[in-house]
Amino acid sequence: MREQYAWRSLLIAGILGFIGITIILQIVRIQNSPEAAIFRAQANEYANVLKTYYPDRGEIYDRNGHLLAGNKTVYEIGVELSYVNDKRSLALAVGAELGLNPDDLYNQMMNPQPGQQYLVLANYVDADKAAQLQQLKLATDAQTKPGELSSLAGLEFTPHPERSYPEGSLASNLLGFVSHEGRGYFGIEEKYNDLLAGNPVQVWVPTDPNKALDIPKVPNGTTLILTINRDLQASVEQILDDSLTKYGAVHGTIVVMDPSTGEILALASSPRMDPNQFWNYGTIYQNASEFDRAIGEPYEPGSTIKVLTMAAALDSGAVIPSTSFLDTGEILVGGATIHNWNDQAWGQQDMIGCLQHSLNVCLAWVSEKMGAQTFYTYMNRFGFGHLTGVDLAGEAAGRLKVPGDGDWYPVDLATNAFGQGISVTPLQIMMAASSVANDGRMVTPHALEAMIRDGRQYNVPAQFAGSPISVNTAHTLTQMLVASLENEASSALVPGYRIAGKTGTAQIPGEYGYEPDATNASFLGWGPADDPKFMIYVWLERPSSSIWGSDTAAPVFSEVAKQTILLLNIPPDNIRNEIAKP
Amino acid sequence: MNIPNVNHTVINTVQAYKQAPWRVQRQWIGTFMLAVLGLAMVAAIYLDVASQAAISGREIQDLTTEMITTQQANADLETKLAGLTSNSAMETRAQTLGFKPIESSQMEYLIVPGYTAPIPEILTGVSALRPSAPSIPPEYTESLLDWFGERLRSASTTSLIGVSQ
Numbered sequence: 001m002r003e004q005y006a007w008r009s010l011l012i013a014g015i016l017g018f019i020g021i022t023i024i025l026q027i028v029r030i031q032n033s034p035e036a037a038i039f040r041a042q043a044n045e046y047a048n049v050l051k052t053y054y055p056d057r058g059e060i061y062d063r064n065g066h067l068l069a070g071n072k073t074v075y076e077i078g079v080e081l082s083y084v085n086d087k088r089s090l091a092l093a094v095g096a097e098l099g100l101n102p103d104d105l106y107n108q109m110m111n112p113q114p115g116q117q118y119l120v121l122a123n124y125v126d127a128d129k130a131a132q133l134q135q136l137k138l139a140t141d142a143q144t145k146p147g148e149l150s151s152l153a154g155l156e157f158t159p160h161p162e163r164s165y166p167e168g169s170l171a172s173n174l175l176g177f178v179s180h181e182g183r184g185y186f187g188i189e190e191k192y193n194d195l196l197a198g199n200p201v202q203v204w205v206p207t208d209p210n211k212a213l214d215i216p217k218v219p220n221g222t223t224l225i226l227t228i229n230r231d232l233q234a235s236v237e238q239i240l241d242d243s244l245t246k247y248g249a250v251h252g253t254i255v256v257m258d259p260s261t262g263e264i265l266a267l268a269s270s271p272r273m274d275p276n277q278f279w280n281y282g283t284i285y286q287n288a289s290e291f292d293r294a295i296g297e298p299y300e301p302g303s304t305i306k307v308l309t310m311a312a313a314l315d316s317g318a319v320i321p322s323t324s325f326l327d328t329g330e331i332l333v334g335g336a337t338i339h340n341w342n343d344q345a346w347g348q349q350d351m352i353g354c355l356q357h358s359l360n361v362c363l364a365w366v367s368e369k370m371g372a373q374t375f376y377t378y379m380n381r382f383g384f385g386h387l388t389g390v391d392l393a394g395e396a397a398g399r400l401k402v403p404g405d406g407d408w409y410p411v412d413l414a415t416n417a418f419g420q421g422i423s424v425t426p427l428q429i430m431m432a433a434s435s436v437a438n439d440g441r442m443v444t445p446h447a448l449e450a451m452i453r454d455g456r457q458y459n460v461p462a463q464f465a466g467s468p469i470s471v472n473t474a475h476t477l478t479q480m481l482v483a484s485l486e487n488e489a490s491s492a493l494v495p496g497y498r499i500a501g502k503t504g505t506a507q508i509p510g511e512y513g514y515e516p517d518a519t520n521a522s523f524l525g526w527g528p529a530d531d532p533k534f535m536i537y538v539w540l541e542r543p544s545s546s547i548w549g550s551d552t553a554a555p556v557f558s559e560v561a562k563q564t565i566l567l568l569n570i571p572p573d574n575i576r577n578e579i580a581k582p
Numbered sequence: 583m584n585i586p587n588v589n590h591t592v593i594n595t596v597q598a599y600k601q602a603p604w605r606v607q608r609q610w611i612g613t614f615m616l617a618v619l620g621l622a623m624v625a626a627i628y629l630d631v632a633s634q635a636a637i638s639g640r641e642i643q644d645l646t647t648e649m650i651t652t653q654q655a656n657a658d659l660e661t662k663l664a665g666l667t668s669n670s671a672m673e674t675r676a677q678t679l680g681f682k683p684i685e686s687s688q689m690e691y692l693i694v695p696g697y698t699a700p701i702p703e704i705l706t707g708v709s710a711l712r713p714s715a716p717s718i719p720p721e722y723t724e725s726l727l728d729w730f731g732e733r734l735r736s737a738s739t740t741s742l743i744g745v746s747q
Contacts, residue, residue, distance in 0.1 A: 053650075056653065056654070056657050059657075059660075066664070066667075066669075067660060067661065067663075067664035070657060070660055070661035070664060071654075071657040071658070071661060072657070072658050072661045072662075073654050073655070073657070073658045127658070159651070159654060160654075161654055161657060164661045166661055166662075166664035166665035166668050167664070167668045167669060167670075168668070168670070170668075170669060170670075208639070209635075209636045209637070209638075209639025209640040209642075209643060210635055210636060210639050211639070212638075212639035212640070212642035212643050212646075213642065215642075215643065215646050220653075230669055231669060234669040234670070234673075494686070495686075495687065496686075562685075562686040563686075565686055566684060566686050566689060569699070571691045572691070575691045575693065578693060579693060
């Protein structure tokens, strides 16, 4: 009896064991069957998803933390073609909401590329418009019966950042702009494109949750802090706009710089554009050099160069402030006769008088006294004919002809001395003149104050570009320039502050020599003279109310200086002296 | 005098009991069931850990997406805020409130002995705060092999220190 039971138990155990082994064999067979290979291949297709990451482009702030360039969310709107139920309705809805042609959208959906699964219908769509379309899709989905595809099925919304400039056209000449492709053009955006750019990256992302840590970390761009002061920038732009109207100038440029560090505090140039609408670039500018005239448009500056001619003459020992010169109204240099701006003789003058009355004849004589080699050696030291190295894209080097060049003539020595026959940018003159304002040390202009990456701030130190003149020369010349402005009762003066500066009125070279009635009016100045906190350059192109820099650029300088003093909290000289007392 | 016979019988009975086939069978079945139970427990723990890892992975994926979305929303809001506080907007608001731009001649300076105006040099403050990493003891994260390797390494280090001393 027991044996009979044992036999039955063994039989049941055997059957169960057989079933178990059969299941295991079946599992192994299925795992290795051709169908399994197909399923595995299908699974592999979904194991990774190609995703586009749009890291934020680095933000740009002014020196006080005001956002000048940020990012806003816009949407890419597309369709998953395999889920689209009603192409006609979808084209009509998208067309109506986004202002696109429904027929074009319908044709795009009807004629996709071979193998195309996803089709972009519109990109860089504002969040508001995208939200409206999304609401419509949700409403349509809600009305659809369960298990059915709605008429807007397949519509996809992908958010991504886009460059945005909350201040509009403010400082646009300095900032530049960013195209939809994410590339920076002009100014800071181009110069620091590699630092700022968080370019979109396409990567295969594993869908397996166990590989979640394999999701790539795409770092955002570096944040930049600029040296400019937003409020000063706005004031300077306003003054420039008003000046263009007031003096009937075609274009203008104003730059405010700290001469001790080279920090650009404000840079205004006309015309400006709203970088939020960068596609208008072609209608506003004829060529790239016009985008930022302060660095991209070299011109013959006229008498503002006399500051540097005199600096070279004083430093080389060719003249001293009291050197006398008998001005007869003309001088013959290299076979050409040089005249004063008013074609008159000014009689006996010292070097302060030569600067005060801006005598071309006197400065031509000074340059001859120095000699071509000395003069051009100093001009080279001042950086003329070379890039300043400012951290803005689109800088031009200008042109300084030197003896030995095919197009240099002896008369060029005289004309270069008063700023004709030489082409420079406003920033080049400021850089050169910074040596006079800064105890002989020349600074490299720059617009970047600091960078922020991974929560750490890296400050950009001031860079010096040599010492073309001595401390004594710098101090002496500054006093001469202060005296010349005060003696002249220049309209550039600012009550309460001692200002050093020089006007400039230059003829404009044309196709057949200099234009008879058009000039470039300029003013270069800095203050307070004993401890300069700002240097301002004003350039008005072709002013029509008066051709003279003393009537146009000088008062503009004064106005800018007053605003600079207010916004930078620079006390008048008497208050500063009182504070300095022990 | 039957006592030795009785003892012999008892011993035989106990031996027979110990060697009973059904008892040996039960012992085998018990051992087998114990092995099955052990395997089931390991499988259950593995399943639990694997599912928890998958859930955590899915949460990481969701949080990563959420983080990107939040960062974008932050950037969006920051830009909107900058637009609302832009120079032109603030100037308009100030004028609406009755403020007027000051002229340089209207400015009055007051000398305060010993006062030095603060200069904001550092804009970001200290480096950005990072979320503190959870301090999980290695016993909860390392595998058996890791633990074994670590023990070997620490043992060799100890012996080396001993040699140098």
